[in-house]
Amino acid sequence: xxxxxxxxxxxxxxxxxxxxxxxxxxxxxxxxxxxxxxxxxxxxxxxxxxxxxxxxxxxxxxxxxxxxxxxxxxxxxxxxxxxxxxxxxxxxxxxxxxxxxxxxxxxxxxxxxxxxxxxxxxxxxxxxxxxxxxxxxxxxxxxxxxxxxxxxxxxxxxxxxxxxxxxxxxxxxxxxxxxxxxxxxxxxxxxxxxxxxxxxxxxxxxxxxxxxxxxxxxxxxxxxxxxxxxxxxxxxxxxxxxxxxxxxxxxxxxxxxxxxxxxxxxxxxxxxxxxxxxxxxxxxxxxxxxxxxxxxxxxxxxxxxxxxxxxxxxxxxxxxxxxxxxxxxxxxxxxxxxxxxxxxxxxxxxxxxxxxxxxxxxxx
Numbered sequence: 001x002x003x004x005x006x007x008x009x010x011x012x013x014x015x016x017x018x019x020x021x022x023x024x025x026x027x028x029x030x031x032x033x034x035x036x037x038x039x040x041x042x043x044x045x046x047x048x049x050x051x052x053x054x055x056x057x058x059x060x061x062x063x064x065x066x067x068x069x070x071x072x073x074x075x076x077x078x079x080x081x082x083x084x085x086x087x088x089x090x091x092x093x094x095x096x097x098x099x100x101x102x103x104x105x106x107x108x109x110x111x112x113x114x115x116x117x118x119x120x121x122x123x124x125x126x127x128x129x130x131x132x133x134x135x136x137x138x139x140x141x142x143x144x145x146x147x148x149x150x151x152x153x154x155x156x157x158x159x160x161x162x163x164x165x166x167x168x169x170x171x172x173x174x175x176x177x178x179x180x181x182x183x184x185x186x187x188x189x190x191x192x193x194x195x196x197x198x199x200x201x202x203x204x205x206x207x208x209x210x211x212x213x214x215x216x217x218x219x220x221x222x223x224x225x226x227x228x229x230x231x232x233x234x235x236x237x238x239x240x241x242x243x244x245x246x247x248x249x250x251x252x253x254x255x256x257x258x259x260x261x262x263x264x265x266x267x268x269x270x271x272x273x274x275x276x277x278x279x280x281x282x283x284x285x286x287x288x289x290x291x292x293x294x295x296x297x298x299x300x301x302x303x304x305x306x307x308x309x310x311x312x313x314x315x316x317x318x319x320x321x322x323x324x325x326x327x328x329x330x331x332x333x334x335x336x337x338x339x340x341x342x343x344x345x346x347x348x349x350x351x352x353x354x355x356x357x358x359x360x361x362x363x364x
Contacts, residue, residue: 026139026151026343026352029289029296029317030230030259033157033178034058034120034133037078037335037358038302041323043314045279045300047263048214048226052076052362053122053129057159060228061174062212064163067127073362076120080356082139084113098140098148098195105142112343112352114139127164129176133157138197139343139352147189151343152197154183154245163212170216178208180235181243182253198245204252205241209233222267231256260285273306281316294318310335317342319351331362 031044034054039046047060054076056064085092094100095115105113115138122131133155140150161176185201209232216224237252265279281298284291298316305311310325323337337356 026137026153027317027341029284029291029342030256031261031283032059032230033155033180034118035078035356037323037325037337037356038310038312040339040354040356041312041314041321041325041335041337042279042300042302043298043316043319043321043339044283045263045281045298045314045316046302047228047261047281048224048265048279049277049302052360053124053131053161054120054133056124056163056174057122057129057131057161057176058120058133058157058178058210060212060214060226061161061163061176061210062172062214062226062228064124064127064129064161064174064176065165065169065172065214067124067129067163069364070125071123071362071364073120073122073131073360075359075361076122077360078116078118078120078356078358080114080116080354082112082114082352082354084108084111085115086355088113095140096138096197098150098197099192101140102142102146102148102192102195105140105148106146109142109144112139112141112350114343114352114354128160128162130158130160132159140195140197141350143189147191148195149188150190150195150197151186152184152201154201154243156181156243161210170218172212172214172216174212176210178210179205180208180237181205181241182237183241183243183245183249184253185246185250196247199247200250201246202237202251202253203241203243203246203249204237204239205243206235206237206253206256208235208256220268224263224265224267226261226263226265228261229258230261231258234258257288259288275304277302277304283316312337319353323356331360331364333360333362334358 118135137153159178163174183201183203211229235256263281279300283296300314303311313322319340321339325335327333343352
């Protein structure tokens with residue numbers, strides 16, 4: 001019954017447009033809890049780029065300093081599935097019921113199947129934003145002996161943030177506070193009859209502080225330096241939370257250690273309304289994840305054509321990514337991304353290649 005209940009909640013939330021992918025993802029390198037289509041298509045390379053409140057609240061609070069007017073984003077809906085799930089699309093409706101889907105996983109041992117949904121409604125005034133991230137993510141695979149490995153993540157995260165412009169916009173700083181309500185778990189070598197995405201999870205809540213700063217040099221290519229502190233002073237969880245999705249919860253999630261991201265970017269204008277954004281990001285600068293420097297290095301690019309068409313690509317963590325975004329004059333935006341996320345506990349151990357669709361409606 002608990003599994004059916006969680007499936008029903010996610011389905012209803014998604015139909016309402018109220019309901020995507022470590023912090024909000026399974027990647028062993030720490031990063032944003034909110035995986036936008038832009039960020040996914042650039043392999044985590046959009047640190048200085050996001051232009052809405054969701055990016056400011058969850059990816060880089062310095063972006064909130066860009067805000068010059070109010071904005072309401074009632075719909076920001078994302079859904080992804082990976083290649084293995086698409087290859088077995090006729091059975092995909094059973095995926096969240098692991099015993100029912102086990103035979104599909106066992107037919108391709110070692111191959112991950114996964115899916116996720118997210119919803120991020122936000123509202124902002126000049127330099128101030130509030131929003132909530134609601135998401136669920138699931139990935140599973142089978143071993144050669146028929147047992148299952150799987151990971152679960154549920155999050156509901158109310159957030160508030162602020163940002164400021166200084167020196168005529170050449171310097172921006174920002175801060176966001178996230179109240180992270182989370183249920184998550186990683187399981188290996190589980191017998192099919194005992195497998196469940198909703199049992200035995202770590203469940204709890206904690207406050208997370210994110211700081212961002214950006215320096216933009218006023219020259220022709222607008223060279224920019226961005227720096228983000230995630231989980232400032234660490235994020236410790238308690239078992240007190242309103243998110244109760246796990247049967248037999250086993251305690252609070254582990255403390256998330258403070259980490260730092262930095263980027264350098266160029267933004268040349270090419271004429272005819274086209275802007276090329278070129279970005280180099282080093283994630284987890286102090287290497288709390290223990291990953292190699294090359295695994296944490298990201299290069300990303302976006303071609304912005306008149307704020308209507310966005311062509312994106314990137315390479316990071318050993319995997320390529322690309323995507324397309326389309327925006328209307330009335331504030332609707334539809335984006336698609338093809339990317340790979342690391343679902344193992346170390347880099348290059350369990351790649352999961354996904355297709356993400358994101359739809360936004362913004363009003364000003």
